[in-house]
Amino acid sequence: xxxxxxxxxxxxxxxxxxxxxxxxxxxxxxxxxxxxxxxxxxxxxxxxxxxxxxxxxxxxxxxxxxxxxxxxxxxxxxxxxxxxxxxxxxxxxxxxxxxxxxxxxxxxxxxxxxxxxxxxxx
Numbered sequence: 001x002x003x004x005x006x007x008x009x010x011x012x013x014x015x016x017x018x019x020x021x022x023x024x025x026x027x028x029x030x031x032x033x034x035x036x037x038x039x040x041x042x043x044x045x046x047x048x049x050x051x052x053x054x055x056x057x058x059x060x061x062x063x064x065x066x067x068x069x070x071x072x073x074x075x076x077x078x079x080x081x082x083x084x085x086x087x088x089x090x091x092x093x094x095x096x097x098x099x100x101x102x103x104x105x106x107x108x109x110x111x112x113x114x115x116x117x118x119x120x121x122x
Contacts, residue, residue, distance in 0.1 A: 003061030020061040026068070026087065029054045036084045041067040044122035065120040075114035076106060 001009070001017050009016040029050030030040035039046045051063035068087035074080040079094015096102055111117040 003055075006061055021059060022062045023060065024066070025051070025054045025060070025064060026066065029064075032057070037086055038082050038084050038088075041082075041088050042116065042119070044119040047119060067116075067119070071116045071119075072109075072114075075109055075117050 003020065006016045006018070006020050007022075010020060026040070027037060030037045030046070033046075033050045033053050035046050035050060040050055041047075047065070047067060048063075051065075054060060055063050068089070070078070070080045070088045070090045073090050073096055074088070076096055078096040079091030081089045081091045083089075096106065109117065112121055
């Protein structure tokens with residue numbers, strides 16, 4: 001049973017022939033291809049290369065399209081701190097909700113129009 005068939009079976013039928021191997025591999029995948037994490041988090045091509053390399057080497061049943069918890073807030077205009085070899089982080093000093101009145105002005109973004117959310121689609 002391939003990883004895709006296994007995962008679909010679990011979703012659709014609630015069972016499969018084993019538990020899928022689906023680790024979160026963000027930093028490990030970047031290091032595995034010798035990439036700086038900043039490149040992994042901001043360039044979908046680096047993320048794809050890292051995820052595919054991990055899946056092939058370790059037999060993962062999926063590839064991950066996540067990089068860090070600051071993706072959505074950065075596309076909404078929140079402050080983000082970038083590091084060469086660590087995941088980006090939300091900047092508390094540039095938080096979107098330091099002024100709670102801003103909450104009403106935020107809108108749902110089209111993921112394909114976002115600078116970083118579109119990485120997941122790519």
